[in-house]
Amino acid sequence: xxxxxxxxxxxxxxxxxxxxxxxxxxxxxxxxxxxxxxxxxxxxxxxxxxxxxxxxxxxxxxxxxxxxxxxxxxxxxxxxxxxxxxxxxxxxxxxxxxxxxxxxxxxxxxxxxxxxxxxxxxxxxxxxxxxxxxxxxxxxxxxxxxxxxxxxxxxxxxxxxxxxxxxxxxxxxxxxxxxxxxxxxxxxxxxxxxxxxxxxxxxxxxxxxxxxxxxxxxxxxxxxxxxxxxxxxxxxxxxx
Amino acid sequence: xxxxxxxxxxxxxxxxxxxxxxxxxxxxxxxxxxxxxxxxxxxxxxxxxxxxxxxxxxxxxxxxxxxxxxxxxxxxxxxxxxxxxxxxxxxxxxxxxxxxxxxxxxxxxxxxxxxxxxxxxxxxxxxxxxxxxxxxxxxxxxxxxxxxxxxxxxxxxxxxxxxxxxxxxxxxxxxxxxxxxxxxxxxxxxxxxxxxxxxxxxxxxxxxxxxxxxxxxxxxxxxxxxxxxxxxxxxxxxxx
DNA sequence: ACCTGAACACCGTTCAAGT
DNA sequence: ACCTGAACACCGTTCAAGT
Numbered sequence: 306x307x308x309x310x311x312x313x314x315x316x317x318x319x320x321x322x323x324x325x326x327x328x329x330x331x332x333x334x335x336x337x338x339x340x341x342x343x344x345x346x347x348x349x350x351x352x353x354x355x356x357x358x359x360x361x362x363x364x365x366x367x368x369x370x371x372x373x374x375x376x377x378x379x380x381x382x383x384x385x386x387x388x389x390x391x392x393x394x395x396x397x398x399x400x401x402x403x404x405x406x407x408x409x410x411x412x413x414x415x416x417x418x419x420x421x422x423x424x425x426x427x428x429x430x431x432x433x434x435x436x437x438x439x440x441x442x443x444x445x446x447x448x449x450x451x452x453x454x455x456x457x458x459x460x461x462x463x464x465x466x467x468x469x470x471x472x473x474x475x476x477x478x479x480x481x482x483x484x485x486x487x488x489x490x491x492x493x494x495x496x497x498x499x500x501x502x503x504x505x506x507x508x509x510x511x512x513x514x515x516x517x518x519x520x521x522x523x524x525x526x527x528x529x530x531x532x533x534x535x536x537x538x539x540x541x542x543x544x545x
Numbered sequence: 546x547x548x549x550x551x552x553x554x555x556x557x558x559x560x561x562x563x564x565x566x567x568x569x570x571x572x573x574x575x576x577x578x579x580x581x582x583x584x585x586x587x588x589x590x591x592x593x594x595x596x597x598x599x600x601x602x603x604x605x606x607x608x609x610x611x612x613x614x615x616x617x618x619x620x621x622x623x624x625x626x627x628x629x630x631x632x633x634x635x636x637x638x639x640x641x642x643x644x645x646x647x648x649x650x651x652x653x654x655x656x657x658x659x660x661x662x663x664x665x666x667x668x669x670x671x672x673x674x675x676x677x678x679x680x681x682x683x684x685x686x687x688x689x690x691x692x693x694x695x696x697x698x699x700x701x702x703x704x705x706x707x708x709x710x711x712x713x714x715x716x717x718x719x720x721x722x723x724x725x726x727x728x729x730x731x732x733x734x735x736x737x738x739x740x741x742x743x744x745x746x747x748x749x750x751x752x753x754x755x756x757x758x759x760x761x762x763x764x765x766x767x768x769x770x771x772x773x774x775x776x777x778x779x780x781x782x783x784x785x
Numbered sequence: 786a787c788c789t790g791a792a793c794a795c796c797g798t799t800c801a802a803g804t
Numbered sequence: 805a806c807c808t809g810a811a812c813a814c815c816g817t818t819c820a821a822g823t
Contacts, residue, residue, distance in 0.1 A: 314787095315788095337814090338815085339814090348789055348790080350790090358817075413656070416704070417656075425704055430728075430730075444739065446731075448756060450705050451703060451756045454703040455694065455703055458703075458704060463693070463695055464658070464661060465661075465669055488663075489667070491674045492670050495687055498683040524763065524764075527766055531763070577795090578798085588808055590807075590808065599797060
């Protein structure tokens, strides 16, 4: 039991920083009131002075992530020029994605929150403002936020992932894998085809940056089309 | 403690049915080994004869939901004709959505699973087969599965939802709400505008069926365009 | 004001024992 | 074979008590 070495007083920010460090290092499942407290050299109950409970701690983690996205999108504290809604929205989504890649636990945390923290609304406010400035109606802006879905926050929340349950270490597992591939002929053929085309080794042939950008541009294309169909004359900003 | 009334022997299907009933009635959080067992008039440890643990029970719930989607998409046990990939894919997504609406806990469960159950792969296999039959390359099929994301399983996994944390019961909460609206001018204006246009009362003005279908058609439009750009001559099936 | 120890009400899961 | 009671190792959280 390491006593607290530094006399630095506890604070909400300190508690959240400790929790973030644990999540980054060992995953969200290890983020426990007792564990966070132990890392701070303190008992679990002390945390309740800075955080109203476990739920508030998790909301705090979300706020920290959203703040990091804001810094990522405006590196010098300045917002983008804002001449083209499409570039602005795209850059916001890509900035969010860079942060999500740094914190792989964040998408699951975001998805699991039952109540939406204010910081998330502030982020959506910025996205919507980009589009309204670009001449979107509120109706189309509303549809756009839904259409972007989790892409707006920088992740692809499909349940689809290339490796099925269980590893393929021994021969038994390999036989099981072959049987499974027989049940999934198209998915197997797709995996084989994509492997072959791809210089990149097995890791991350799925959910790569190019997949993300393909989907994002597909959505932005569609929104741009819907926008121009409703208002063929672009009010301000330049065309692509 | 109600003893087990019927002498019906326990079974995996029975355990899953009890768990599904609990989730439907009171939410996923109440699905507990002890609670499921109690509803079956049995002790928690008895469940381990039919389910290898809590994780296996949750995988079982996912399998039950996927089976329900399959039944929903092929009501009489027959698959669709398959003349147009777009109609086939669309109908599969809408069938999945009808099931998700019946089991509001399912999207969160699907998203939280760290390992993907076989039933989910079988579902994706069907979706991919629709597109390959429609002349898609494996590369475009792969991109399409990613692009559809959670829409493929019938839900819109954005974190966006209209009501911020906390109710607006008393005057204090209402003042807080006004302050919050001032921080979110565009979102507030959007909400007001959409409310005004919508005959439908407050409930579900967001995440409605029309929003879902708008996003789905936006994605299908984009995929169709990408498909036709790569292979301008449609191999089989009719054009829209 | 800030931190603590003991306790409470829950979890999932094990194990040896019953029938 | 199927079910059980007691126990274990964890949770988040409360409360009265320390300083």
